[in-house]
Amino acid sequence: MSTVDQQLEELQDQITNEIPPDISVTDVKYEGPELVVYTRDPKQFAQDGDLVRRLASKLRKRITVRPDPAVLSRPEKARERIMNVIPEDAGVTDLDFHEDTGEVVIEAEKPGMVIGRHGSTLREITEAAGWTPEVVRTPPIESSTVSNVRNFLKSERDDRRDILEKVGRQIHREEMSDDEYVRITTLGCCREVGRAAFILSTPETRILIDCGDKPGSDDEVPYLQVQEALGAGANSIDAVVLTHAHLDHSAFIPLLFKYGYDGPIYTTEPTRDLMGLLTLDYLDVAAKEGRTPPYDSEMVREAIKHTIPLEYGDVTDIAPDVKLTFHNAGHILGSAVTHFHIGDGLYNVAFSGDIHYEDTRLFNGAVNDFPRVETLVLESTYGGRNDYQTDQEDSERKLKRVINETYENGGKILIPAFAVGRSQEMMLVLEEAMRKGDIPEMPIHLDGMIWEATAIHTTYPEYLRDDLRDRIFHEDENPFLAPQFNHIDGGEEERQEVADGDQCIILSTSGMVEGGPIMSWIQHIGPDPDSTMTFVGYQAQGTLGRRIQSGWDEIPMPDRQDGGRTERLQLEMDTETVDGFSGHADRQGLEDFVRTMNPRPEKVLCVHGDESSTQDLSSALYHEFNMRTFAPKNLETFRFI
Amino acid sequence: MSTVDQQLEELQDQITNEIPPDISVTDVKYEGPELVVYTRDPKQFAQDGDLVRRLASKLRKRITVRPDPAVLSRPEKARERIMNVIPEDAGVTDLDFHEDTGEVVIEAEKPGMVIGRHGSTLREITEAAGWTPEVVRTPPIESSTVSNVRNFLKSERDDRRDILEKVGRQIHREEMSDDEYVRITTLGCCREVGRAAFILSTPETRILIDCGDKPGSDDEVPYLQVQEALGAGANSIDAVVLTHAHLDHSAFIPLLFKYGYDGPIYTTEPTRDLMGLLTLDYLDVAAKEGRTPPYDSEMVREAIKHTIPLEYGDVTDIAPDVKLTFHNAGHILGSAVTHFHIGDGLYNVAFSGDIHYEDTRLFNGAVNDFPRVETLVLESTYGGRNDYQTDQEDSERKLKRVINETYENGGKILIPAFAVGRSQEMMLVLEEAMRKGDIPEMPIHLDGMIWEATAIHTTYPEYLRDDLRDRIFHEDENPFLAPQFNHIDGGEEERQEVADGDQCIILSTSGMVEGGPIMSWIQHIGPDPDSTMTFVGYQAQGTLGRRIQSGWDEIPMPDRQDGGRTERLQLEMDTETVDGFSGHADRQGLEDFVRTMNPRPEKVLCVHGDESSTQDLSSALYHEFNMRTFAPKNLETFRFI
Ligand SMILES: [Zn+2]
Ligand SMILES: [Zn+2]
Ligand SMILES: [Zn+2]
Ligand SMILES: [Zn+2]
Ligand SMILES: [Zn+2]
Known part of the structure; x- marks a missing residue:
């Protein structure tokens, strides 16, 4: 018998001893980081609202209880009972029964009402139907990404x-080594962005953190x-x-x-969906x-x-000697500061x-x-000695001025933006500015994947700022549903119409003008001296965005009539940068992030910034906080x- | 056709064009770092004394010329011709003909006389016999290691x-990568000795430098x-x-x-033989x-x-992007400072x-x-702030005093020593001291592998100090052959006799009292208050030598009568340390080594010393020479x- 099987057998005995004698445990299994407990008495299990929590803390495991398939009620019958328990306002849009595991996935517009206070409604569902409920949100804006991912995972359940x-x-394998070390190897993103x-390696475990490409470079890969x-x-x-x-x-x-990798990827749910969206687009662009x-x-x-x-906040075992916890990083939807607790008190690293x-x-x-962090691996995009950015309030003021001036000149405003993150931030700024009358009402066209990315944002409001989350829960206040937003879904024809039409704001990908519909918008808008291209995000070295930003007024453009040939396009439009x-x-924010840590890390590795940014930040943190720092x-x- | 075959074909054409038309080239092949040129006209090739050197410099390759097997004269006939060419004083002891390659290995007491001025006699041999001569020295003291290695290599020629x-x-494979990097990974010997x-890695090549054990530790391996x-x-x-x-x-x-390694080991010839001796002994001791x-x-x-x-001094291609050169390190026979020239001017590292x-x-x-060194990996055994050693002159004075005092007390002098290096140094000191009358004449017993190691030293006098080398060439002045040296080859019986006998000096392995015959000598000599144990070498932490040196007067000893049991042995003998x-x-020597480098390296990695030694040395070199230093x-x- 393997050590894991032995461990499971012992866990089953321990659970049987902990719970009332009338509740059976027919099997225990690991599923990823969770311990799944099968019982013939799911309803009794659910009656004691605190039982699972007590077990979990006793066993120091994440525990899920599932009905033994032998005692499952028929789905039709269970459906009726479940719908009786859930309040009608929850807006259930789908029930999906999985007889292999006794789980029922409930898709609802208001998942909170399916869950109930401290999970009370979920327990009621189990008590009534004997199935184990799992709840997901019905996207308030239809998202093909979210539904594709959900359908795909459903089809691949086995x-x-x-x-x-x-x-x-x-x-949960046994630890093999009696040696101790904790190391970080850098495979990319050092003294560069991208x-x-x-x-992260220990004698037991090797973990790869991120695996990205480098914008503006074809051949520099990790x-x-x-x-x-x-x-x-x-x-x-x-x-x-x-x-x-x-x-x-x-x-x-991917x-x-x-x-040949065949192991797990740990990330947040929105990051999973956004990764699907962005990598598929990445393949598309390449093709x-x-x-x-x-x-x-x-x-x-x-x-x-x-x-x-x-x-x-979930503390999760991902190896015999490593616990992983994600925390909000404030960067894009689902982005995480990643904390590793290694070897039961030995060492802590945060990325x-x-x-x-x-x-x-x-x-x-x-x-x-964090309870403890000895080493912090810190991004340094704006770590340079002069990388202090404008306050967002001032930035918004400047953006509005640029928009108003362009509007008065009769021009259009073209904003290259990453589909994910900056676009939604812009949408919120622009929606409020129009609502408050700070800028004139005009259409805001969203091109590229911005619309789809926005739909994903509204599917995961828990990951958004608290007041925004609350607004989205009330459909009539969802700012992303404001009527001035137009999804460009009519291709070149629609773009031509917009270009020929009235004044407007255009948000389009790619954010660094490296391809995508922005290329088409530059051809439409670029020659118009009354219009303005406004940069609101970082433009990496080597990208066309950086070049235009730094004053290039002639750029290579594939001739649309004659596929292969490259023509030069004269840019007459104004360019503005709103930091x-x-x-x-920014530099201040990075220093503040470190300053307000308590306790502060002993060591900081400054990465994800160009050579001078990482070295400036490293040197500043060393002098300010007397920690060991590296670039x-x-x-x-x-x-x- | 592989790129290497193509390369060889081009080389053959090039050679054919460079040499007189009457000399044929029937094949060219790589053998390790050398280019072997086969010809039907070996005698004509040899006639132009400068031809091979010119070819080598033109092709930037090490070149060996061999006769095409088809034109070889019969060994008996060749033997006669060869012996006619070589002066009788050369003391030829063996001729070994290899018909597969047309090589004849000549073993002689005076190899220099077989070689001749600038190789003139070698060329005469080829001119006379058509075979390619290779010369090795007949060991002045019989060495089983040397003859075993030679016989083994003969039997494994194919x-x-x-x-x-x-x-x-x-x-000579083609370079594959257009990336550039030079890295060093530390697998051991950092902040420790052992x-x-x-x-050393580049995108093309990974080279392992050394692979040793850690004295005083069983489980700390690289x-x-x-x-x-x-x-x-x-x-x-x-x-x-x-x-x-x-x-x-x-x-x-090994x-x-x-x-499963199946690649080359580059080292000097004496190091090869000593490695054979020491690793076989290592296996023996373990058993x-x-x-x-x-x-x-x-x-x-x-x-x-x-x-x-x-x-x-041989600059040798060992990879498409790495040239290796060994230089005398002054440490033990065959020891080398190892210089790597990487990527045709890109970078230079010396270990x-x-x-x-x-x-x-x-x-x-x-x-x-060295022409250039950007990074030096430097040993730091005596890198600590106080690790200044006595001058050897003072040390010799002290050693002689210790010997004289012990002699006057009627005791014996027991010196634990590494078989290789310190023992031979001691032999030279003691031989001279007795010859000059500074210490009384008495037997010097050599136990363990010291005798054999000494025999290997005399086989490779080119690797010894110049004046010593010259003395060894004259048999009557070879200090290692002095009559007071006695090889303990009679086991425990002889040891008992020596212990019971007159005053004497005993040099015995192991150097850190970790096993070997020294253990037996301690049992004989340890309880005698008139005798002295004299440490003349570094005693690593955790070794018994270190313990005795620092004052332990009771040590565990396996009871000889009753195999398994461990008895405690009371030490009464005096202990002395002669640095x-x-x-x-020492610290001064390490600083001098760096100070007199020209140009100095940009970076120094201080290794092979305990934590404080490496850190002290690193900090001293940084402050003194303003270089980047690391421990x-x-x-x-x-x-x-
Ligand atoms: Zn990034
Ligand atoms: Zn990012
Ligand atoms: Zn060493
Ligand atoms: Zn082999
Ligand atoms: Zn050594």
Whole structure:
């Protein structure tokens, strides 16, 4: 008998001893980080509202109770009983019964009403029907991404259960080494922005954190091929952790599955969906530009199938010696500061991922409150000595001025924006400005994936700033549903119409003018001296966005009539940069993030910034807080213990 | 056709064009780093004394010319012709004809006379006989190690040719990467003494430098198992380079072959033989102590078979992007400072290995003169702030005083010493002291492998200090042949006799009192208050030597009558420490080594010393020379380019 089987047998005995004698335990299994307890008495289990919580704290495991398939009531009968328990206002849109596990997935417009206070309604559902309920939100704006992901996972349930069981057994394997070390290896994103990838390693466990591409570069990819990365094969990695969905962190996650990786990806639920959206688009763009994509959409589906979503604050065993906890990073939807607790008190490492320290309209500011962190890996996008950004209030004032001036000149406002994050922040700013009369009412066209990304935001309001979340719960106050927003879904024809039409604001991807519909908008708007291109986000070196921002007035453009040939396009439009909307903390925010940590880390690795930004920030943190700081290079390994 | 075959074909054309039309080239092949040129006209090739040198410099390759087997004269006929050419005084002891390659190995007491001025006699041999001569020295003191290695390599010639051809093709493979980096990974020997092991890596090439054990520790071995070491298999390493034969650098070299390594080991010829001697003894000791040896003697033979010996100063291609050069390190016989020139001007790294900066009786001081070195990996055994050692002159004075006092008291002098290095240094000091009458004449008993190690020293006088080398060439002045030296080859019986007999000096292994005959000598001499145990070498933490040195007067001893049981032995003998005979540079020597480098390296990694020694030295070099210095931990990776 394997040690894991032995462990499970002991757990089953322990549970049987802890619960009332009239409640049976027919089986216990690991599914990913959770311990699943099967019982012939699901209703009695549910009656004691505190029983599962007590068990979980006793066993120090996350516990799910499921009915033994032998005692399941028929779905038709269960449906009736469940619908009787759930208040009508909850807006249930779907019930999905899975007889293999006794789970029923309830999709509702107001999931909170299905859950009830402290989960009381969920327990009532089990007491009434004997099934184990799981609740998801009906997207307030229809999202093909969300429904595709949900349908795909439904169709792959069997496969996924096998994956989860295998991962569960891996997590709970016995520790093999009596050696101790904790190390970080840098595979990218050091002294540069892009291709984020790190390995956190102990004698037991190797975890890959992020695996992104580098905007503005074709051939600079993370150093996956070196020995300490995937040299011994992709399955030499035990787990992948994804901080957020931006492509400079996520683009090559699906590639791991092409390389044979077969383990879990830990991330938040919105990051999973956004990763699906963004990586599929990434493949699309590559194909359109005639480049060979490094993997195909099948690998994106593999990535989604292997994702184990975690919520902010959940402390989760992901290896015998590693506990992972995500915290809000304030950067984009689902973005996480990632905290690793290693070896039962031995060491703690936090990766900031990308962070925004102050609250924004969309998100609460990044969490920096951990019981312990000895080493912090900190982004440094705006870590340079002069990278202080305008307050968002001033930025909004400037943006409104730019819009008003352009409007008075009779021009249009073209804003390149990442589909995810800055676009939604802009939408909130613009919606309020129009509502309050600070700028004239005019259509706001959303092109590229902005609309779809917005739909995903409204599916996960728990991840948004608290007051915004509350507004979305009331459909009539959902700012994303304001009537001036128009989804460009009519292609070139619609763009031509808009270009020929009245004054308007256009938000379009890609955010660094590296392709996508913005290229078409530049052809329409670029030659108009009355219009304004307004940059509201970071433009990486080497991108067309950076070039236009820094004054290029002639750019190469593929001739639309004559496919292959490249023409030069003369830019006459005005260009403006409005700082302060960045999803990244500025220099002040980065220092504040560190200053307000308590206790402060002993060591900080400054990454995800160009050479001078990481070195400036490293030196500043050293002098200000007397900690050991580093500006690592790619392909280095730091040992902490 | 492979790129290597294509390369060889081009080389053959080039050679044909460079040489007179009447000299044929029938084949060219790589054998390890050498290019072997086969010709039907070996005699004509030899006639132009400068032709090979011109070709080598033109082609930037090391070139050996061999007769095409089809034109070989019969060995009996060749023998006569060869013996006619070689002066009788050369003392030829063996001729060994290899018809497969047209080589004749000439063993002679005076190899210089077989070689002639600038190789003139060698060329005469070829002109006369058509065979390609290779010369080795007849050991002045019979050495079973040397003859075993030579006989073994003779019996494995076919295998070895295959190995060399494979290695040669590997060295001259095409470069694959257009990326650039140079990194060092520390697998041991950082903030500690022992288990030396480093990886030098570029996008093309991974080189393991040293692979030793840690004296005083059973379970602290080099971190070979981590991904960036042998995680992807032992053949993920392209080459192994061994700085010297001490077990803290060499013990696990044969283990690599057990792990499946099949590539070359680059080292000097004496280091190859000493490694054979020391690792076989290491296995012996393990077996005697009832430990399971990590590999068996077959693996030692594999290591010897895969060794490509290089001489000091030879610049050798060992990978498409790496040239290796060894330089005298002054530490033990064959020890080398190891210089890597990477990527045709890109970067240069030197590993000091263990060094002695000043001349000693045995060796010239370490070489620190390189065209370029950007990073130096420097041993720090005596790098601590107070690790200044006595001058050797003062040390010799003290040693003589200790000997004279002990002699007057009627006691014996017991000196634990490494078989290799310190023992021979002691022999030279004692021989001279007796000859000059500074200490009384008495027998000097050599126990353990000291005799055999001394025989190996006399086989390779080119590696000894110049004046010593010259003395050895004249048999009557060879100090190692002085009559007071007695080889203990009669086991316990002889030891008992010596113990019961007159005053004497005993040199015995192991040098840190970790086993070997010294254990027996301690039982004989330890209880005698008139005798003196004199430490002349570094005693590592955790070793019994360190304990006795620091005052332990009772030590555990296996009871000889009753095998298993451990008795306590009361030590009554005096203990003395005479510094200054170390094979290691002291703090002053380490600083001098760096100070006199020109140009100085930009970065120094201080390794091979305990934590405070490496940190003291690192900080001193930083402040004195304003270079970037580090005291790495094990398991870190530093990137330089
Ligand atoms: Zn980001
Ligand atoms: Zn990023
Ligand atoms: Zn040594
Ligand atoms: Zn050493
Ligand atoms: Zn082999």
